[in-house]
Amino acid sequence: MKIMILYTRQEDTQKMKIVDEYFGCDVFSTSAMQRYLPHAVYKQMMDVMEKGKELPKEIADVVANAMKDWAMDKGATHYTHWFQPMTGITAEKHDAFINPTGPTSVISDFRGKELIKGEPDASSFPSGGLRATFEARGYTAWDPTSLAFVKEKTLYIPTLFCSYDGSALDKKTPLLRSNDALNKAAVRLLNIMGYNIHKIKTTVGPEQEYFLIDEEMFKERLDLLVTGRTLFGAAPVKGQELDDHYFGSLSERVKAYMEEVDEELWKLGVYAKTEHKEVAPCQFELAPVFTSTNIANDQNQLTMEVLQKVASHHGLVCLLHEKPFDGVNGSGKHNNWSFCTEEGENILEPGDSPKDNIRFLTVLAAIIKGVDEYQDLLRISVASAGNDHRLGADEAPPAIISIYLGEELTAILEAIEAGNEYVDTIDRRLELGISTLPPIAKDSTDRNRTSPFAFTGNKFEFRMLGSNLNISCPNTILNTIVAEELTQFADELECVKKEDMTKALIALIQKTLKNHKRIIFSGNGYSDEWKKEAKRRGLLELKTTADALPHYTDPKNLQLFEKHNVYSASELHARESILLTNYYKVVQIEAKTMAYMLRKQILPAIFSYEAKLAQIIQTKKSSGIDAPLEVKILKNINTPLELVSNHLDTLETLIHKETTTEKQAACFAANELLPLMETIRQLTDLIETNVSKEDWPLPDYNDILFKSML
Incomplete structure (x- = not known):
C-alpha cells in the first residue's frame, strides 16, 4: 500500500510539473513580454498595466509588433478586438495580419494604431438610444490591464467598446x-484612518454552475435549441430527492470532458481549481481561484465559452440557462467579492489586532449601509427572464436582498451598536475602548445558502447571479455603492483629530448599524415568515425583472452613478431600455416557440395517440368487451387538451399584441404571457403522463437527465 501511495504521489508531481509548464502558454503574459519586448519597453508596459499610465505613442508599434510575433509563433494568422457589448456575450471581428506588398506577395504586419483602436460596425448592437441605427460608427479601445491571448489561430485583444461620442x-x-x-x-x-495605502483593487472568484446533456437529445428539443430551457416536460421518476448526485463520483465521459476543459482554461491562464457534481441530475460546477475583477470578468466569459465548445467534442451540450428543467435546481453563479491593497492585504480580512479590526468593522459598516440603501440596484444587477425562474425557488436566494454575517459577527455588531460589552465563547471581551477587542476568527461564520449576500470569512458571496450572466454589472454596482459609502464616511471623518479617530469610528459604526441593521438577516430566506418580516422591515421584494428594472433610473441611482463617473444619465437610461426590451423579447420568443411546438409537434402526436385509443375502444366494444381503462386514459387526455387548445388560441393572439413603451412590454410579458405559458405547460405536462413514450414527440426528462450521462 505504501508503495502505491508513493507511486501515486510521484505521478501527481509529474502531472503538476507538466501543468506548470503549459499554464498560461497561450497568454501574452509578463514573461512573454520580457522575451519579446526590449527591456526599456517592457518596463514602460509594466507601468501601463500596474500603474494605469497611458501607453506612450512612440512604443505602440514596438508592442504591437512583439505581440504579433509572439502570436504568430503560436500559430496565429489573425487578430481580433475582443469586446463585451450589451448583448451580455462577447463579440469579435477577425482581421488577418497580412498586408499586400505586390500583385502576388504579402507581408505580416500589425501596427500600434491597430492594437490601440479598432472600428467595428456598431449599428446592429443594442445601444438603448445612445445612437441612431444609421450611425454605425463604434470604436474598440485596447484594455492593457487584461492580457491578450491566442485562441484558434487568432490573437485576442481585450478591448472596451464605445460610440462615436465616447458613450x-x-x-x-x-x-x-x-x-x-x-x-x-x-x-x-x-x-x-491612519493607514498609508496607495492603491486598492477589487477581486472576484465566480463559481460557475452548468448542465451537461446528450447532444442528440438536445437537437430533438426545439425549446432547448431556441430558448435554452425546456418549455414542456413532466417530472422525471427520480429527481434530486436522495441528494445522491451532489459531490458524487464522475462518469468517464464527464471526467474526460472536465479534463479537456481544465486543459483549455489553463492554457488561457484561467485558474480553474474546483469541479464537482452539483445538486441536480446532470448539473456540475467549476470554481476558479479569485483574481482581480476585470480579469475575472474576462476569464469567466472565456470559461463559459470553453464549457460550451468542449462539450461538443464529447457528444454533449453545456446548458448555461438559469432554469433549463422545471422542478429541479437551476444554475447560478456565486460572485465571491472582496478588495485588497496593492500588496495583497485583504481589507475584508478580520484582523488579530484592535487596529485591524476597527478598519474591518468600519468597512463592513459601509457595506451594510450600501446594500441597504441600494437594494434595488443589486436586484437589478442579476435581473433576467431566466433568473426570475430560479430566484426564491428553494434553490437560490429570494428576490429580497439581505445580508448574512454569521452569529459571532452579528453579536459583535449588536454589542457595538448598543454600547455593551461583548463576551465570546471563550470569555474574550469586547469593550468600546476597542483596545481589548478580541480577534475575529476568519471562519467564524457558517454558510447560509438562502442568503443573497453572505459574509464568508474574508469576502462577500453574492449568490443571486444566474449561470449565464456577465459578472460585470453586479461587480460594477457593488464597487459603486461601496465607493459611495466609503466617500460619505471619509467626508464625516476628514476633520477628526488623530487622537479622536477611534472614538469617532465607533460612533460612526454605531450610527450606521442603528440606521441600517434591517438589512441583516440570519434565518431561512426561503420561508414565508421571512417575506412577511422583510415587508415589515421595509425591504424591497422585486419579484420579477419587470418589477426591478424601472428602478435603474430612479433619481438616487442616477445621482450615484454620475457622481462616481460610472454611468452618465444617458448611459444608464440606455441600459434600462436595453434590458427591458431584452426581457420582453426573450419571453416573446419563448411564447412563439411554445406555440410552434404545440401546433407542429405535440398536438399532432396527441391526436394520433387519441386515434389509437379510440380505435382500441371501438374494436373492444364491437367485440362486446368493455374498455374502461382506455376510456379513462382518453378522458384524462381530452379534458386538459380542450383547455390547452383554448389557451393556445389566446397565447397566439397575445404574442402579436402591440405595446407602447418598453416598461409596458416588460410588464405585459411578466403579468400576462408568462402566467398563461405556465398554465399551458402544466396542462400539457399532465397530458404527457397519459401518452405512451413511443408516441410522445420529445425526449422526456427521464431520457435527458439520466440517459445523457451513460
Missing part, C-alpha cells in the same frame, strides 16, 4: 470606471 456601449468600461471609483474612495478613507 460606453459595453459592459467592461463601466466596470473599470467603478474599480477606479472604489480605489479612490477606499484609499482616501483608509488614509484618513
Whole structure:
C-alpha cells in the first residue's frame, strides 16, 4: 500500500510539473513580454498595466509588433478586438495580419494604431438610444490591464467598446470606471484612518454552475435549441430527492470532458481549481481561484465559452440557462467579492489586532449601509427572464436582498451598536475602548445558502447571479455603492483629530448599524415568515425583472452613478431600455416557440395517440368487451387538451399584441404571457403522463437527465 501511495504521489508531481509548464502558454503574459519586448519597453508596459499610465505613442508599434510575433509563433494568422457589448456575450471581428506588398506577395504586419483602436460596425448592437441605427460608427479601445491571448489561430485583444461620442456601449468600461471609483474612495478613507495605502483593487472568484446533456437529445428539443430551457416536460421518476448526485463520483465521459476543459482554461491562464457534481441530475460546477475583477470578468466569459465548445467534442451540450428543467435546481453563479491593497492585504480580512479590526468593522459598516440603501440596484444587477425562474425557488436566494454575517459577527455588531460589552465563547471581551477587542476568527461564520449576500470569512458571496450572466454589472454596482459609502464616511471623518479617530469610528459604526441593521438577516430566506418580516422591515421584494428594472433610473441611482463617473444619465437610461426590451423579447420568443411546438409537434402526436385509443375502444366494444381503462386514459387526455387548445388560441393572439413603451412590454410579458405559458405547460405536462413514450414527440426528462450521462 505504501508503495502505491508513493507511486501515486510521484505521478501527481509529474502531472503538476507538466501543468506548470503549459499554464498560461497561450497568454501574452509578463514573461512573454520580457522575451519579446526590449527591456526599456517592457518596463514602460509594466507601468501601463500596474500603474494605469497611458501607453506612450512612440512604443505602440514596438508592442504591437512583439505581440504579433509572439502570436504568430503560436500559430496565429489573425487578430481580433475582443469586446463585451450589451448583448451580455462577447463579440469579435477577425482581421488577418497580412498586408499586400505586390500583385502576388504579402507581408505580416500589425501596427500600434491597430492594437490601440479598432472600428467595428456598431449599428446592429443594442445601444438603448445612445445612437441612431444609421450611425454605425463604434470604436474598440485596447484594455492593457487584461492580457491578450491566442485562441484558434487568432490573437485576442481585450478591448472596451464605445460610440462615436465616447458613450460606453459595453459592459467592461463601466466596470473599470467603478474599480477606479472604489480605489479612490477606499484609499482616501483608509488614509484618513491612519493607514498609508496607495492603491486598492477589487477581486472576484465566480463559481460557475452548468448542465451537461446528450447532444442528440438536445437537437430533438426545439425549446432547448431556441430558448435554452425546456418549455414542456413532466417530472422525471427520480429527481434530486436522495441528494445522491451532489459531490458524487464522475462518469468517464464527464471526467474526460472536465479534463479537456481544465486543459483549455489553463492554457488561457484561467485558474480553474474546483469541479464537482452539483445538486441536480446532470448539473456540475467549476470554481476558479479569485483574481482581480476585470480579469475575472474576462476569464469567466472565456470559461463559459470553453464549457460550451468542449462539450461538443464529447457528444454533449453545456446548458448555461438559469432554469433549463422545471422542478429541479437551476444554475447560478456565486460572485465571491472582496478588495485588497496593492500588496495583497485583504481589507475584508478580520484582523488579530484592535487596529485591524476597527478598519474591518468600519468597512463592513459601509457595506451594510450600501446594500441597504441600494437594494434595488443589486436586484437589478442579476435581473433576467431566466433568473426570475430560479430566484426564491428553494434553490437560490429570494428576490429580497439581505445580508448574512454569521452569529459571532452579528453579536459583535449588536454589542457595538448598543454600547455593551461583548463576551465570546471563550470569555474574550469586547469593550468600546476597542483596545481589548478580541480577534475575529476568519471562519467564524457558517454558510447560509438562502442568503443573497453572505459574509464568508474574508469576502462577500453574492449568490443571486444566474449561470449565464456577465459578472460585470453586479461587480460594477457593488464597487459603486461601496465607493459611495466609503466617500460619505471619509467626508464625516476628514476633520477628526488623530487622537479622536477611534472614538469617532465607533460612533460612526454605531450610527450606521442603528440606521441600517434591517438589512441583516440570519434565518431561512426561503420561508414565508421571512417575506412577511422583510415587508415589515421595509425591504424591497422585486419579484420579477419587470418589477426591478424601472428602478435603474430612479433619481438616487442616477445621482450615484454620475457622481462616481460610472454611468452618465444617458448611459444608464440606455441600459434600462436595453434590458427591458431584452426581457420582453426573450419571453416573446419563448411564447412563439411554445406555440410552434404545440401546433407542429405535440398536438399532432396527441391526436394520433387519441386515434389509437379510440380505435382500441371501438374494436373492444364491437367485440362486446368493455374498455374502461382506455376510456379513462382518453378522458384524462381530452379534458386538459380542450383547455390547452383554448389557451393556445389566446397565447397566439397575445404574442402579436402591440405595446407602447418598453416598461409596458416588460410588464405585459411578466403579468400576462408568462402566467398563461405556465398554465399551458402544466396542462400539457399532465397530458404527457397519459401518452405512451413511443408516441410522445420529445425526449422526456427521464431520457435527458439520466440517459445523457451513460
